[in-house]
Amino acid sequence: MGLFTSSEGGFMDVIRCDEPDYLVWKWNPSGNGDNTKKENAIRYGSILRVKQGEVAVFVYSKDGGEIQDFIVGPHDETIKTANFPILSNIVGTAFGGQSPFQAEVYFINISGNNQLKFGIPYFDVFDPRFNDFSVPVAVRGTLTFNLTDYRTFIQLNRLIEFNKEDLFNQIKDAITKRIKQVVTNIPSETQRPVIQLERNILEVNERVTPEIQQRLSTDFGLNLKALDISAIEIDKESEDYQKLLAITANQVTKTIDAQSEVNIKNLVDTQEINAQNLEETLRVQREEAQRAQKLQTETNFINTHALNQQADVLKTAAGSLGTMGQVGGEGSGMNPAGMMTGMALGGAMGNQMAGMMNQMGQNINQNQQNPPPLPTSVSFFVVLNGQQAGPFSMAELTQLVSNSQLTKETHVWKAGMGNWEKAESVPDLSMLFAHVPPPIPPII
16 A cells, blocks of 8 residues: 655555455555544545456545545556546645545445355244244355445445444344244245255245345345355254154154055055956957857858758658669569669769768868957057057056046047047946046045
8 A cells, every 4th residue: 555755645656455355445545544634635646546346435525515436447547637527626626726635535345255154043933733833943054245336335334434344243133034034934835844944945045035135235235146045953952843743753654554555445446456357358258259159059050950951852862763763663674764864863962962071071170170260359549648549458448547547538449439439438448437446535
């Protein structure tokens, strides 16, 4: 820092701030903080140096009022009327254009971050479920802010006799009220147990930040950069906490037991439905196999009946064969022409009989070698998540019902249906919903 060469306010070298950590710092030539007029005497020709991120504030008195001149860094020039028009006016009025002149010089840090650690001692927070239990809660964290609007800051905070510690204490008092208010209201607003506050630091931080940001800007002219709540502590030795913990643990145990019972019942019901569906599927397959066997038997019977009828015809023809060898009735002797005709007819009938027997044998062999086709099971296409899926068998549809993917409102289709229909209106699917358990009731 520049120094006067004499006690009467001699020539000054440099006006600057070399403090490593400050928010507001007052310059004086001797460095002893004396506010006498001599110490505030400034001459033209002194050098003013303002670094990047600083503002130099010159404070003057005129006509009983106060005037301020702001020099924003970076700035490194000799003080003269050309770059200090207000100085020219003041000096001209008060000193007749002569120096030295009286002014207080303050340096304000507008780039550096300021960190303020805070700790809020235990205060009572009530559980929304049990309003009779208050749990002691403490909050710790760090506030990071800077000064960007220096004009507003100067209006809200006195530069003369400025004390950083006093400002920080005022900020602590302001944020303590806001944080306590937010933490106290969160359990009732979110309906969460107060003993879970320790797990919700991020949510508490998000709720508190806007409140602190507005308060710092409005009351102190400061810009909040970050609010970091590092810990939310619960007094776990307090009597009310122990009682609340016991009640909560008991409720959790009951909830788990009830949920387990519901899950077991759902599993049993699902197994029962699957068994019924499997039994129904096997029954349908047996009936279709029996119908196929019956049809085969009837086919074989028809073939045998036709063969018997043809055999009767051949017997009648064979009986007539003997009479063809006689002419003129009984005792008239042999009839060669009739005999030849009978032999020809007998050969034709024999060939026909052999063909019929051969055809019947082939039918029987073919029926024995080629069993009837297996009965086809009914399958459906299903609309899942807005997309066509499938086809699904009855067993697969049962699984979809148990997983709540297939409901009565789900649209289905199978071969032979004219259009998609809701599952509840399809007779083949009605049995799937006969044993569907109702929705699990919410846990209170």
